[in-house]
Amino acid sequence: MAHTRLWGGIEAGGTKINCAIATASTTSSRSSRSPSGPALPQILAETRIATTTPAETIAQIVHFFQVYQQRVGPLETIGLASFGPVDLHLSSPTYGYVLDTPKPGWRHIDLLGGLGRSLQLPIVLDTDVNAAALGEHRWGAAQGLDTFLYLTVGTGIGGGAMVNGKLLHGLLHPEMGHILLRQDVSQDPFPGGCPFHGNCLEGLASGSAIAARWGKPADQLPPEHPAWALEAEYLAQAIATFTFTLSPERIILGGGIMHQQHLFPLVHRLARAKLETYLAVPQVLEQIDRYIVPPLLGDQAGILGAIALAQEGSGG
């Protein structure tokens, strides 16, 4: 049997952590989800771990990879797609640390170092949303693009971006969920749920905000509920700001809230109205449903993004 290349992926979120081991696809057939690009990697093993204390959580992650390696063979690299804020500066003394997170016990924890010391493997780190953007670039809705935005609308809201073919980091990394929106309090008196900014994008439009405003979780609100027109308005405002600032070639909207497929036509209509007066390009005027799209990788964008990070780190 020929040597099989193996990579690990860790999608580290505030409530759960997905770990997977993958190899390059062994088939030459295209995945139905990725009709025109390279085939998706094949997931050989995966596990889901609850995010508890750092020590316990890191030990469980390490255990998963160690057991697999003892059974099957060594991984080349691991991709770590982490919740934020996280220090991504290679030259920083706190590179790989979780920074000022509100998550109890995780503030200033050396996540990357804790994993690396036990696993003795090269680990490639980025934010969860940047990793998802990379996965969509390799195998999903951003194939062939070099400047685009991946926005996740779930419990919280975050964004990853690729510009000129490289992931955007900059000073720290973007925190796109925290841009300010315009709220018409006569229509929406909800004070906003962000502990830092109240009614920023995340404070008004995240899953947590929807649940707090309407008293029940988003997936229990029917399509005709007024929650959705309001949600679409806030997302369209954010899309306009991101478009004027980053000039993406496409905006991918993922995350649990976007499982509500009926939300896309509403967002398309409102975003087009906000953009068309000043951005008279065909992508906006004629193809808004190709400008603002769901992720092709769906809920696998995160873990496949982590695998993509690992592959990048090993030239794979």
Add this chain to the structure above:
Amino acid sequence: MAHTRLWGGIEAGGTKINCAIATASTTSSRSSRSPSGPALPQILAETRIATTTPAETIAQIVHFFQVYQQRVGPLETIGLASFGPVDLHLSSPTYGYVLDTPKPGWRHIDLLGGLGRSLQLPIVLDTDVNAAALGEHRWGAAQGLDTFLYLTVGTGIGGGAMVNGKLLHGLLHPEMGHILLRQDVSQDPFPGGCPFHGNCLEGLASGSAIAARWGKPADQLPPEHPAWALEAEYLAQAIATFTFTLSPERIILGGGIMHQQHLFPLVHRLARAKLETYLAVPQVLEQIDRYIVPPLLGDQAGILGAIALAQEGSGG
């Protein structure tokens, strides 16, 4: 005499067009404005042309460069730093055209082609603000950075950005003046001056908006005038949104309005207050006056940026 390399620069604005010819600096001494980086290019000739009709304006630009070349010798390349919106996609059939500008007579004009056909020189095109960003990166306030923002606050407001060492273009190019802000109409009832969006950033905070709101131009408003606290609030809102979206390592604020030096401390204080709760990095907490800075090239940022474009196009 050794062969002297010559480059041309065109800074094309809606009211005037600056043209210059430059060579590499002949001295090894550093400019006082650029103490740590390469010396500024030496401007050998310059002219200022009013932006009238496209045909007349283009003819005058061509005349300036042709006369100089006949007298001194050929240029290698010309950098064209243009007002927008302008088509920057090399593969587009309208590459180099001015797009849907409100400027009379200039809509869908082949500015690049008109110049190129007459001058028979390679012309490197970018937006005026991207060119200014490039100039500040080479010789000014962004030396050594690879992800930063240049914002001009003048008659209008525009932004250029470098990400991972390359200028940001994307779908069209950023239109950063048109992001939405929050306006407290009980404090500021001015309806906003943007013909497209009313009270967007440009509509509330540009020089035109200041003049319309207060009935006199910004440079006639004394430092204690309430105009400035309001201006600082709007600029700080914009800086927060740009920081959360682009994660720049520095934000350079140029343009005529920023000649009011007293505006910087106000902007520093308000921007820090908006950022510090969620971006607890030293650049924000301790060095906000190094995070938000004036351009080192001052009003020369535009024309020197055009020269920088030309030099990039010739490997210079």
